[in-house]
């Protein structure tokens with residue numbers, strides 16, 4: 025084992041240019057992997073938040089008696105996919121609008137007397153995916169003027185995530201292949217440089233696994249170091265993002281780095297090491313038959 | 315120690331290097347394999363340490379038919395066989411000591427064993443004091459001694475030499491052959507393929523002569539060649 029480590033390090037030092045190239049491609053591939061991972065995790069995060077905010081607005085017919093309003097509320101609250109129902113009176117609606125307008129609330133002065141805003145229910149969902157069915161049911165209730173809900177955005181976001189993930193997977197896969205090929209080439213160069221030594225090893229009775237161990241280790245080290253660099257870059261970049269994006273775009277929720285980056289680092293180190301090992305195994309299989 | 319039975323070796327290019335070769339070598343023997351270039355001497359030695367497989371026939375070394383070994387068993391066979399070549403096959407970037415120790419390291423020997431046996435082997439071949447020299451700083455004879463030290467460091471029961479004196483001047487060659495004779499005296503069986511007529515003729519050892527892949531002569535206390543015409547044209 026000590027022998028394998030020594031030989032692997034010796035060979036990386038001797039072959040440093042190819043080694044650097046391998047480490048860089050491993051790193052590049054994994055940085056891309058990380059970018060896709062983080063971006064799609066964040067899109068999914070936004071989609072989840074939006075989805076949990078899926079609400080049905082139920083606008084009521086003008087001048088409905090309070091008994092009827094109470095009936096409608098109970099009916100809606102009785103649906104099993106509904107989480108809660110909140111009543112927004114005409115006055116509440118106007119107050120909200122004024123709040124939203126803030127400094128421009130003067131504009132409302134004209135309509136204060138004859139408030140045109142309808143009373144409504146805000147219905148939040150227990151199961152957001154049922155929102156369409158529930159909205160249809162509610163629309164059929166008498167006393168309900170109209171219903172509206174924003175669902176399209178969530179759908180579109182989830183679609184974007186999916187497309188993004190598919191393209192990402194392809195790109196990362198292509199990069200992974202390139203990485204494996206490069207690592208494999210590096211190992212092949214080492215094999216070539218040491219063919220004399222390998223022949224002598226075979227002659228004096230070294231086992232195949234003994235001969236291969238340093239090369240597998242070399243691949244492992246190249247992959248691991250590349251993955252380590254990729255992790256560092258990713259961590260630094262994402263930390264910057266979590267600090268600066270909320271400053272620039274306050275309403276965009278960004279996932280905190282803490283559990284996410286740790287999981288990502290583990291993924292990167294594992295896949296980098298695996299790519300390295302796979303790359304060297306590939307050339308060993310092809311170039312060292314006894 | 316060695317028993318070849320009806321061994322034929324045809325290379326993929328249809329060259330028949332050995333054809334129907336049979337002979338036995340007893341434990342502790344010293345055997346010269348002679349014959350003109352292309353006679354099949356190298357092929358014969360390569361069969362013994364299973365660098366090549368015969369096309370047909372059996373090759374028994376130390377009681378084991380090496381043609382029946384699984385690939386993973388081959389390294390263990392080779393640990394019992396020392397091999398030296400005309401071109402020494404030393405690692406140019408390692409010292410004498412490291413070259414010899416290499417043969418033990420790669421077989422997983424402990425550091426203690428290595429520290430004990432490597433100096434012994436180096437002393438046995440008469441290179442004490444040259445441990446830290448690099449191969450390029452050594453004469454041809456010293457390089458061959460280094461490769462002999464490497465061959466014997468694992469205490470092989472069989473020593474195979476393929477033209478070990480081919481690159482050496484006559485005086486140095488004699489030194490190497492004397493050394494091999496001494497190794498043989500310790501009990502190691504020696505098979506030496508060679509062109510060196512003078513050495514074969516004066517050593518009075520068993521001689522197996524090959525010609526075009528066939529054993530044409532096998533005699534105790536033999537000579538390189540009987541017929542004058544061989545003596546005339548065979549100059550390596």
Ligand SMILES: Nc1ncnc2c1ncn2[C@@H]1O[C@H](COP(=O)(O)OP(=O)(O)O)[C@@H](O)[C@H]1O
Pocket residue numbers: 325326327329330331349350351352353354355356357358
């Ligand atoms: N690897 C090989 N592939 C094809 N032919 C070979 C190979 N090795 C040797 N030969 C042929 O086999 C014959 C015997 O060669 P060799 O055993 O090297 O003889 P020697 O050592 O007596 O000169 C020669 O004709 C040689 O050209």
Ligand SMILES: [Mg+2]
Pocket residue numbers: 355356357476477
């Ligand atoms: Mg030869």
